[in-house]
Amino acid sequence: MFSGISSWWSPSPPTPPPAPYDPTDPKMNPLNPKGLKPCCACPETKAARDACFLEKGGDQGECAELVKKHVECMRALGFRI
Numbered sequence: 513m514f515s516g517i518s519s520w521w522s523p524s525p526p527t528p529p530p531a532p533y534d535p536t537d538p539k540m541n542p543l544n545p546k547g548l549k550p551c552c553a554c555p556e557t558k559a560a561r562d563a564c565f566l567e568k569g570g571d572q573g574e575c576a577e578l579v580k581k582h583v584e585c586m587r588a589l590g591f592r593i
Contacts, residue, residue: 535590543590554585 535541536549544553561582564575586593 533592535592541590543588548589550586550591553589553591554582557582557585 531540533540535544536547538545538547557578561575561578564578568574583593
């Protein structure tokens with residue numbers, strides 16, 4: 513009955529836990545102002561990486577530089593990879 517009433521003597525209500533980090537939320541991640549999702553971010557480096565994997569058969573050694581560039585681009589947008 514009196515659960516919603518608070519006074520100076522009662523402790524303040526607990527604060528809600530912070531929301532989990534969402535790299536697609538521009539309010540949480542100013543590096544991604546457009547709110548891009550990981551699937552749509554860095555299309556140039558993603559296309560080059562995918563083409564290399566298709567041409568070379570997925571050998572990491574031959575495509576390592578392209579993978580590195582794509583990871584750097586994703587991290588620059590605030591994604592945790």
